[in-house]
Amino acid sequence: MAHTETRQGSAEPNAAGSQRRSFWGALLGNSSYDAVTRVLFKTQRRQFIILASFPLFWVLFAHLGPILQMFWISFLDSYPPTAGVEPQLTFANWMTFFEARIFMMPFFRTLGFALTLTLTTLLITYPVAYFLAKHVRRGNQLMFLLLLLIPFWVGEIVRTYAIMILLGNTGAVNLILQWLGLTDRPIPFMYTSFSLSLGIIYLTSLYMLLPLYSSLEKIPRNYLEAAADLGAGPWRRFFRVTLPLSREGIASGCTLVFLISTGYYATPVLLGGPSTTVFAETIAGFFHVAGDEWPVGAAFSSIMLITTLTLTGIFLKLMGRTGKGLME
Amino acid sequence: MTRSTRILMSVIYWAFVVYLFVPLILMVMMGFKDSAFIGFPIKAWTFEWYLGVFQDTKVINVFLYSMAIALSTTFLSLVIGTWIASFLGPYKFPGKLIVFALTCLPAVIPGIISAISLRIYARFLDIDPGMMAIILGHTVHNVPFVTLVVMARLATLPKSHIEAARDLGADSIVAFFRVTLPYLRPALIGAGIFCMLLSFDDFVRAFFLGSYQPTLPVLIFAKLRSGMSPEINAISTVVLVMTAILGIWAERSMRRMNKGTE
Structure with a gap:
């Protein structure tokens, strides 16, 4: 069995080009290539070290580096450095945050916003995900899912602009409301927490929906049938079987939406106002x-990063999960 | 579930679809409005805004600039992501979980913080704001996604394939290029298109890492701040059509890959 599979697997590239085979053949027969690889791959251990070196370098240099550098800058009294002046270490940048209300307010507003929006998104998308996973025939699920995915690929700015057109004073919603005679002058939806919330839910809802869908889809139908046989009503079946089994999806979805919605910059600028x-x-x-002012900005970013990651860490712990597999 | 909840849920689903599509449809429609004033109702229609966009050399330059960034980013992300995946996937070693967590880190950091930290880091590395800085930023952001997709595909590669190649005289480099890489193809196509989308659509990193030459989202943002106009709708619609086509293509190749392994 394994043998036939192997043949099929290697037959394709062979057929693709007989010229390439001669290249690889020549490479393997080349004496200097042979000498180099003999030294490099002499032992399993050496091979592992070579394979590991670049990934380790990359994650430390490019993934961890910027964050550590940001922390470091947040303790300096000036950055970028001016020539001839040695920057001094200071806590002042961090203290700035606690001293002024104009900094604290947006911070807590952001957290409050993100929490409320996460919960709202969960409530809106759960029925949609449930419908997709349990009521749409398996063959059609892809089509129904694709319908939701297409708007999702459009970028942040374009979709934010679409919301602006929808909610503006001469926007579609106001036009319909006036046409229905519900209001005689445009309702100012824009530049409020309403327009901002609607926009952010519009941007993030799919990050909630996809994990929910994949966890709901995994629940075997016979679990629910078994519960029904044992006399559980529809609501009881939902709260005792479906909801606990979709916990995984709820946890990943909420984490993603929370982290993403705290990170938006253009959307609040375009959809929000001075009060948001x-x-x-x-x-x-x-x-x-x-x-x-960079060090102050770095300190504020650090405060936000620590807070959001701590909150999601606690949340995932409460949901009985570690961060592992979050992205799956 | 009872019949009525079932109907209710299908209503919620379709309402949700309408919620997702209506703003975009309105935006596309507004690009055809024969008036510089954004707003409903639309009384007269025109193609002029679209024609204007295709003739505007500035917009075309910005488009090409964004494309160049997206392509470079995609290439780098695929190489780095595949390398990390072929290291993290098959090997077991102490501290693997930490390396995995570090690999995923850029994907879970809120956008604004990612952009700010990269801006500071680019200054530290003496990279001026501009194309290089944006490519670095986008690559850092995309590598986790590539790694995860490639790792998932690698996990389904039968060990016997590699062993057979080794028996036939290939060393590990040749085995990688002749066996592993062709096997990874669908994953690489899917992840690659996804990278292009992420890079092409990204605003916050391009905004903070860029110089005076804007990328397409930054250009739209700048135009929006100075006032709405159907021209922006026309540009946005072009972006929308492109991303939708790329997205469907990515989805198809990923779907095919999953089918192939089942």
């Missing part, structure tokens, strides 16, 4: 002006 300033705008403010 979020922390991303506060942080960005420190980078628009001359370089001196």
Whole structure:
């Protein structure tokens, strides 16, 4: 069995080009190539080290590096450094946050917003995911899912603009409301927490829906049938079987939506107003002006990163999961 | 579930589809409006805004610039992501979970913080704001996705394939290029298109890492801040059509890959 599979697997590239085979054959027969690989791959251990070196370098240099550098900058009194002046270590940047209400307010507003939106998104998308996973025939599920995925591929800015057109004073919603005679002057939906919430739910709902769908889809039908045979009504079946078994999806979906919605910058700028300033705008403010403010911005970013990751860590722990497999 | 809840749920599903599509449809329609004023109702229609976009050399330059960034990012992300996956997938070693967590880190950091930290890091590495900085930023953001997709595909590669190649005289490099890489093809196509989408659509990293030359989302943002116009709708619609086509293509190749392994 294994043998036939192997043949099929290697037959394809062979057929693809007989010229390439001679290249690889020549490479293997080349004496200098042979000498080099003999040294490099002499032992399993050496081979492992060579394979491991670049990935380890990359994750430390490019994934962890920027975060550590940001933490480091947040303790300096000036950055980018001016020539001849040695930057001093200081806690002042971190203390700035606790001293002013104009910084604290957006921070807590962002967290509150993100939590509310996560919960709302969960409530909206759960029935949709349930319908997809349990009521649509398996052959049609892909089509129904694709219908939801297409708008999802469109970028943040374009979709934010679409919401602006929908909700503007001369937008579609106001046109319909006036036509129905429900209001005689346009309702100012834009630049409020309403428009911002609607926009962010519009952007993030699929991050909730997909994990929910994949966890609901995995629940075997006979579990529910067994519960029904034992006399459980529809609501009881839902709360005792379906909901606990979709916990995995709820946990990943909520984590993703929470982390993503705290990170939006353009959407709050375009859809929000002065009363809805979020922390991303506060942080960005420190980078628009001359370089001196970078350390404060770095400190604020660190505060936000630590807070959001701690909150999601606690949440995942409560849901009985570790962070592993979050993205799956 | 009872019949009525079933009907209710299908109503919720379709309402959700309408919620997702209506804003985009309205946006596309507005690009055909024969007036510079954004708003309903639309009384007269025109193709002028679209024609204008295709003749505007500035928009075309921005488009090409964004494409160049997206293609470079995709290439780098695929190489790095595949390398990390072929290291993390088959090998067991102490601290593997930590390396895996570090690999996924850029994917879970909120966008604004990712952009800010990369901006600081680019300054630290002496990379000026501009194309190089954006490519670095996008690559860092995309590598986790490539790694996860490739790891999933690698897990289904039968060990016997590699062993057979080794028996036939291939060393590990040749075995990788002749056996593993062809096997990974569908995963690489899917992940690659996904990378292009992520890079092409990204605003926050391009905004903070870019110079005066904007990428397409940054250009749309800048135009929006100075006032809405059907021209923006026309540009956005072009972006929308492109991303939708790319997305469906990615979805198809990924779906085929999953079918092949079942």
